[in-house]
Amino acid sequence: MANSSQVQDLLRFLTNDAKLSLTVSMGKIKAFQSAELVTVAAISSTKIDVLKPIFDDEKQAKQVLAAAKRITKKRGAGDDTPASPVKKKKQKFMPGEVLTPAALEESLELPEACRSEEELSHSSVFTNRAPLVLAFAVTLLKYTMPEQPLSSRLSLAQAVVSANSRTKAVSIGLESGKSAEEEGWGEGQPSVRVMGREIKVLRRWGYHADVREEQETQGSVTAVGDEEEKGPPLWGIDLESMKKKESGEVGGRGHGSGGSDLPICTPQSARTYLLKAFETQPKVPEEMHQENESAKKPKIKKETHASRMADKERNLSMLLGALELLFESWVDSLNTKELDRRAWSWYVRVRPDVESGVAGWGGKGIVPLAEILKLRREVGVGEKVKVES
Template sequence: MATPKDLQDLLRLLTGQNKNSMMEAMKRVKALQSANLSRLTFQLASISAIASTDITTLNSAIGGEKAAKSLLRACKLYIKSKEGAADKNIIENSSKNFKRKRSQYELLDQPKTPAELEASLSLPQPSEDEEAISRCIVYSNRAPFLLAFTVQLLKYTMPEQPLSSRLSLGQAVVNFQANKKATSSNLRELNCSQSLSWGPKIKIMNREVTVLKRSGYNWKGDEMENEHEKKDDVNVKDVSKKRWNISKSMTSKKSTFVARSIQISSPSDVGAALEGLFTEDQGLRSATHTITAWRVQVGKSISEFFNDDGEKNGGQYLLDILRGENLDGILLVVSRWYGGIMLGPERWRIISEVSRDCLSQHLRINGSINQDALWGLNLEDNSECSIIDNVIPVFKPDKARAYLLNSFASPPDLNFQKKKKSVIAVYREKEENLGLLLEALDILFISWTSHLSPDELDHRAWGWYSQTRPDVEDGVMGWGAKGTVKLSDILKLKRESPIDLLSHCEGTCANRLNTKSTPQ
């Protein structure tokens, strides 16, 4: 059965070398797929399948001898050019890497340590120049843009995943979307492997992908071994990198309550965590009461503390909730904006509800994967190698990385008289564009992390992707088509800080006052 890539390659060949329109190419592909050729055991839906058939069979499939000859010649030339490129790579590798005679027992590709693997997959360092980001426009198709979007999103929704896992999972999401589009366009049937139920599955941007646990994969290396030496060196920046969970807000008689919680490892983390919270969201400083309670294990005993901040018995109530849930290593904060009407016992019900809503995010278990690093499984690997040769068909992170590095060019220059850029200049330009794109996505996600839970952030991400992806035709007509992405559109989606909102409101009010004071 032809894969989505086979269909894309065939469509490109028909619209390129054979100079057919996209509509004609699609009709020809469907004719090749639906041809009733009883003596063939495969569909004529890939370039290799067409190149291996004869002119008579192809003529009966598409109903035109001239068109059949042209298509057969183009497919054979395509296969020949691919084989020539492969032979060239083999010769180059032989001259560079195999000058000495190797032992027949020597491994050609030495396995890397986790630290070496992660280092080899590093992406371009994101730029911190927000003005340069807002000016940048990249030219790409939707698949690599979705891959970049997913890789950066997973930094904040699944921070326990190393870069190799994020690249693999991102490619799994891209593959899921391509299969979904191919099936809905009737260009391929649903592969039975898509419905296999073995192995855990996770949802990323509402797309369900099958994963494989990488148990025992210690990708942090020496950082884990020296962790105890760094625990005393706690500062606001380190603690603020941890993710605050946030509850839904509840309002009763003009009083509003919101709960937040974060993991802590020692009592010294509390002050830094609170300072980081108020710095990140200065609107919390306007709360009438900021009730806090925390519990943390120190040695064999539990250290705990609470602060009412004017809400009588409020801190003790939060501490009782933590004790009742048998939770430690948690700082719980409830903010109350008093509306002028006393609530009485009703306040305990609301405080309890927002607190438990927030703490439930710490208790949630994602299937059976826990905190293990993951691979995205490629259940549609149709390669001719056996499962033993392939080991396990996972989406390889190095291929996903190469795809990203080669996909984000600048828009084509309409001035054809300009000097053509060198290959090195084009590569560097793509690398720089990728760095700007990754930083734009970082700015977007960071602005929302303290206000949305990981699940909520993941749920919103597809909408953000849909608003900013390249503008191409929907359906098969847009396959492989490229469009522009303005990084300023991504920056417009970030959450405005309270200071920005205040400045905006002040400016609006000033404009209204000036308008009213102007004589008519």
């Protein structure tokens, strides 16, 4: 079985070098794996009769073989580096660097969740709706798909946000026409349901095995999921990016993890969005009672960029803590399907109030964390439940 990096390298070769559409390429990955043709060198050294059964069109088979031979000749025999190599940066976790699986997960770590009920009940965040959906989805997936690594949870959650934003933009008249999903982009790809929405996904075969091997090499004992029992980690596919790329539109090139050009919702962008999205409610300075014209207004201490980012990170920490407490209260009494179904209704109850229509697009409002805590399942006499289904 090919590891995750080999699968992504193969997809890059098929789309960039062999000039196949992404949809066709993704549909052929399993066939290439079964034929043990997961590298450019292996493909270039095979015969056309081996490739023909993989493709319905003999022309495509010849196209792929010719591309593989051309690239192998350029690189020199025996060099099995990716067809579209990405140079690694010397400094760890530099933007654009191809990270190992364990390093990728480490680079995506979110602030530790604050779980102090006393503190949460007196706190709030100031934000717009999209990042709140993202925070809900990322946290929900810890309980409905615990086998998924953080990189996958971020990608899947971002796919939910993107799909919802597209739907909302159409409903208020900011965009028109059919979405990529409605036009059939990604058809045939597997899908999962997150917060009530079907998300097309790309399987990351071998990823857990890569993490496990790396951890064993480093002497780590961190547990990882078993793909055979739970299925492989997933990427959320960015269907709009896929549509734009294959239609030749400007800006349609997807940006996958570690420099991949696969049309996925990248975990890095989702993490950055979370870290920047949750502000403290702006304070309006009170004017001093002026007894005469010489009275002065109070001075406001100017915030630095670092202090603002630290404040946002703290707010994210508290929001994640409130959401964890919410989902943990229900996880033992609801199955994953029902927990996913209710998550959207809980989000609707606490989302910030904004103006309707175009005027409210991107509008921000206050989210009291106490309102999230009120949605928890209350265990006591008669197993009283706060939220009705």
